[in-house]
Amino acid sequence: MNRGVPPPIAMLAELTHRCPLSCPYCSNPVEMAKQDSEMDTDIWTRVFEEAAALGVLQLHLSGGEPASRRDLVTLVKAARQAGLYTNLITSAIGLSERRLHELDEAGLDHIQLSLQGTDAVMADKVGGYRGGFDRKMKAVEWIKAIGFPLTLNFVLHRHNAHQLLRALELAQEMGARRIEVATVQFHGWALQNRDALMPTRDQAQQVTQHVIEARQALKGELVIDYVPADYHDDYPKRCMGGWGTTGLNVTPDGQVLPCHAAQSIPHLQFDRVQDKPLAEIWYNNSAFNAYRGTEWMSEPCQSCDRKTIDFGGCRCQAMAIVGDANATDPVCIKSPHHKDLQSQANQHAASIDAPFVYRTAPGKTREPAE
Amino acid sequence: MLAQEIPTLPRGVRLHYDKVRGKWVLLAPERAVTLDQIGHAILNEVDGQRSFGQITTALSEKYNAPQDQIAEDSGGFLDALRARRFLDVT
Numbered sequence: 001m002n003r004g005v006p007p008p009i010a011m012l013a014e015l016t017h018r019c020p021l022s023c024p025y026c027s028n029p030v031e032m033a034k035q036d037s038e039m040d041t042d043i044w045t046r047v048f049e050e051a052a053a054l055g056v057l058q059l060h061l062s063g064g065e066p067a068s069r070r071d072l073v074t075l076v077k078a079a080r081q082a083g084l085y086t087n088l089i090t091s092a093i094g095l096s097e098r099r100l101h102e103l104d105e106a107g108l109d110h111i112q113l114s115l116q117g118t119d120a121v122m123a124d125k126v127g128g129y130r131g132g133f134d135r136k137m138k139a140v141e142w143i144k145a146i147g148f149p150l151t152l153n154f155v156l157h158r159h160n161a162h163q164l165l166r167a168l169e170l171a172q173e174m175g176a177r178r179i180e181v182a183t184v185q186f187h188g189w190a191l192q193n194r195d196a197l198m199p200t201r202d203q204a205q206q207v208t209q210h211v212i213e214a215r216q217a218l219k220g221e222l223v224i225d226y227v228p229a230d231y232h233d234d235y236p237k238r239c240m241g242g243w244g245t246t247g248l249n250v251t252p253d254g255q256v257l258p259c260h261a262a263q264s265i266p267h268l269q270f271d272r273v274q275d276k277p278l279a280e281i282w283y284n285n286s287a288f289n290a291y292r293g294t295e296w297m298s299e300p301c302q303s304c305d306r307k308t309i310d311f312g313g314c315r316c317q318a319m320a321i322v323g324d325a326n327a328t329d330p331v332c333i334k335s336p337h338h339k340d341l342q343s344q345a346n347q348h349a350a351s352i353d354a355p356f357v358y359r360t361a362p363g364k365t366r367e368p369a370e
Numbered sequence: 371m372l373a374q375e376i377p378t379l380p381r382g383v384r385l386h387y388d389k390v391r392g393k394w395v396l397l398a399p400e401r402a403v404t405l406d407q408i409g410h411a412i413l414n415e416v417d418g419q420r421s422f423g424q425i426t427t428a429l430s431e432k433y434n435a436p437q438d439q440i441a442e443d444s445g446g447f448l449d450a451l452r453a454r455r456f457l458d459v460t
Contacts, residue, residue, distance in 0.1 A: 007390055007391070009402055010400075053390070054390070055388070055390035055391065057386070057388065057395065057397060057402045058397070058400060058401075058402060060400070083386075085386075085397045085402070087399065087400055109382050109397075109399070110382050110399040110400065112399075112400070147381055148381075148382070149380065149381055149382030149383075149399050151399055151400065177380075177399065177455035178399065178455060219453060220452060220453055220455075221455075222455075223453075223454055223455050
């Protein structure tokens with residue numbers, strides 16, 4: 001271990017950027033990795049082995065839609081063989097009953113299922129995919145029958161925030177042990193949908209209230225994780241549990257990032273798993289070291305008693321909104337940009353007629369649902 | 371946790387020896403809980419067959435400690451896991 005840097009606990013493996021859905025809230029970068037640049041089965045297998053040897057315990061298989069990878073079952077098997085806990089983050093589009101059984105045999109530990117809405121009208125509109133909700137619900141029956149542990153991930157925004165209580169019921173009907181109530185975060189593609197998606201301040205407060213009540217009512221039955229609407233908040237989120245302390249992210253083409261959105265910070269230089277061992281990247285890559293600890297901070301973070309609680313908040317958000325990745329996250333009440341951000345948030349939320357800008361990908365020609 | 375209740379680790383929750391950190395951990399959906407010696411000793415006895423009472427009896431003999439003390443310590447630990455849905459009870 002180098003200079004007291006702990007080994008990572010979790011790795012997000014973005015197997016592909018391909019996805020059948022076109023969600024306007026997509027947090028993947030606007031410029032995505034093309035299919036022909038995706039790493040093959042053998043390289044991913046080596047990366048899983050390197051990750052386990054480095055100390056990673058939890059592997060999140062994500063994308064895009066990981067089920068778009070034809071070798072998904074083989075990859076799950078390889079990850080389990082390496083000793084990793086395997087979590088599939090999916091919309092369930094592309095998961096047939098047969099494939100789910102194969103994933104079961106391969107040792108898949110857990111499924112995190114995304115929910116775009118609690119009925120077909122909402123879900124298919126948000127996902128931009130007709131029939132998507134019905135296919136998801138069909139897959140849920142198979143998941144239930146096999147007995148996979150299930151977490152539901154409800155991405156909440158201005159258009160579906162009123163469906164929260166139904167989403168909580170749905171999670172219980174599906175036999176989920178946990179639901180993530182994740183208010184939309186504005187990274188990557190989602191940034192251009194702030195007018196369309198920003199919840200109002202009232203909505204954000206109501207959601208928080210519902211979450212508090214539901215946690216009490218459903219104690220021991222359904223665990224509720226909550227990501228609040230941070231534009232309306234007074235303190236920023238502790239990004240990634242601390243930059244370069246807990247997790248790492250591997251893109252479809254092999255770049256290793258300290259966080260999912262780190263490519264939005266232009267001065268960071270990333271290494272690839274094709275060129276260097278994962279351990280060397282984790283401990284020595286300059287992008288990982290850029291925001292470790294607290295030395296990089298300036299005021300008001302440097303003298304703040306919360307600096308080791310939230311580490312100045314999200315670097316990518318500071319970059320996107322203030323134009324300076326070293327700045328205090330403008331969500332923070334101590335940031336000179338905090339007031340601007342809050343009025344911006346209210347303006348976004350008041351743009352009631354703003355249309356969804358659906359996610360597009362290279363080579364994708366399908367028309368959105370509406 | 372009541373003496374007659376039978377704790378069991380549900381699917382997707384398992385003990386794992388973390389070679390890199392030299393510690394036992396409980397792996398659960400998207401979480402890893404580091405276990406101290408006591409935590410590991412308790413979960414090692416959880417087999418989905420024996421009741422909490424039987425488990426604390428076994429531990430009290432094994433570690434030569436009073437059973438009610440063990441029940442108090444391990445009961446709180448298991449209840450916390452149960453609240454997070456990392457432990458089922460029948």
